[in-house]
Amino acid sequence: MSQLANAGAAATAPDDKILCQIDNVRVHSIQSHIKKTHPDWTIERYQAEFPGEPLFSQTALDVIERQKKEKELAAAAAPQANMAVSAGLGPAKMSFKNAMFHELFELGNAAAAMSSKGQPIPVKVLEGHDAQSLDYLPELDKSYVFNIDLLKKVIIGMELNMPTYLWGFHGTGKTTILQQAAARTRRPFIRVQHTINMQESDVLGQWTVRAKEVEVEELDNDGKKVVVKKQQSVTEYQLGPLPLAMINGWVYCADEYDFAMPSVTAVYQPVLEGQSLLIKDAPPHFRKITPHPNFRFVATGNTNGVGDETGLYQGTLVQNAANYSRFAITEEVEYMEAKIETAILQSKTGIDSASAGKIVKMANEVRKMFRDGKITMTVSPRELIRCASLGIAYGGNWSLGMELAFANRLSRVDKKVVQEYMQRVFGGAAA
Incomplete structure (x- = not known):
């Protein structure tokens, strides 16, 4: 068969391969083929002896183009990737010190603040925060009066890494006790308000375009090279609050949990099980988020997921029971004594x-x-x-x-x- 006939056959071949002119083998990449099969050949020699012959099939060209785009996206997101890596490593160096529960929360010698055997209860307090984590430390309210029984349950959830859900009437202090527990134990705390309009991207993150100042060389009026600063648009992936909390080891508080659509709260399910978070739309270095050992998940709502029985809380939704079953601790918070x-x-x-x-x-x-x-x-x-x-x-x-x-x-x-x-x-x- 002539080379022209071979070329015609390759063009119509359903597997999209091209013909190697050295040995008439059909392949996707001439460069890879001669490297494996003809080590005495180079791509330059092939092009010289067979000018105009294709080097890649369309399938190979599509793969190359896709890899090129992935590299460009990774390069654009590199500064943010470095930030995430450093943020993830920084908290790993943090240490704990032990404090006594009754002393840390200034509960005096109340019997309720001791163990069932009447002994002080040790509680871990974080030390050695990085600059970013310090920004998320809740403000300590020295005048806050704790419900000791509820506080114990919150601290058990944090100590044992058990997702905790508090629900009840408005104003019962559900979010506040979580914040103040985090403030006393020095755990950075990020609070996310849920609404019916919330989307997955509000939790996980999304691609954004921003202006970046770059330095470029240009010729001035005299023909000399000068460096000038210009604005350039760059595309980067902005992490949402959940992966940020997971990377850095913060407490993630999903507030008004029962206002969110069940399709959105479903993204929390692997996280509630202690597993990694997969973000399908993120670049490769952000696609799998492994929870930091210090990461904790807490949530609040006005209902326990079965709907509003009072008529007071318009907008709350009946939630997925499978989602709520993943909370290790669920507690109704009632008004105080x-x-x-x-x-x-x-x-x-x-x-x-x-x-x-x-x-x-x-x-x-x-x-x-x-x-x-x-x-x-x-x-x-x-x-x-x-x-x-x-x-x-x-x-x-x-x-x-x-x-x-x-x-x-x-x-x-x-x-x-x-x-x-x-x-x-x-x-x-x-x-």
Whole structure:
């Protein structure tokens, strides 16, 4: 068969291979073929003896083009890759020191702060943070009053690396106790708010285009080479909050978890199982994210995933039970005991003990009426703090403080019920 006929056959061959003119073997790459089969040949000699003959099949050209694009993407993302690598290695050098639970959280010698045998409980505290991790340390609130039983469960989750989900009414301190536990144990904390419009890319990351200043050589008016700075657009992959937390060993708090679409929370499932995170759209160096030993996953919501039974939390969704089953610890957070809530009002506002007690008594009655179906709204500790602050500003008028902070948001029927009870608790206009 002539070379021309061979070329025609190769052009129509279904496997897309080209013909090597040395031995009439059909291959995808002439360069690879002569290197393996004809070591006495070079690609330059082949081109000289068979000018115009193709060196690669279309399949090989497609592979080369794809590899070229991957290299370009990797080069564009190299600065970010280096940052991620250094961020991942930095926290690995961090160390722990042991502290006693009751001392670290300033709980005194309360029996609840000790082990079942009455012994102090050791807790790990991180040391040696890098600069990036320091930016994510929560601010310590020295006036925060802990629910010791709930705090123990949160700390167990962090110590044993058990994903923890806290749910309950608004204002019960679900996120705050997680933040303050992280602040005392020096664990960097990143909080992500979930909404029905959240997408996977908001959690995992996405490709972005940004302007980068580069130096290039140009000829000036005299024909001399000069270096000038120009703006150049570069494409890079920006990591989302979840892989950042996993790489750096931070606490990742998925807030308002029951607001997210189940298709989005599904991306958390391998992470909740302690496995690596695969990001299919990321460049190769970001495609597999292995969790750092210090990484922790916590979440909060107003429901336990089965839907809103109260009608208060519009936008919450019935969630995938398989997803929620992956949380090792699930706890309903209820409103605090009266004495703890009274102490919080005093520490936050400076209100006297007797007046704080009246406000808390009022709040607990409102909550009881809500549970009994007599009114359609409950009151949170944050509203009580505002009530106390406003009441102080108005010279001890706690009724007015409660109206401004809470009652004015109620329906007219509910507001009248609450006002009648306020009269009984607070008396006249001023306490």
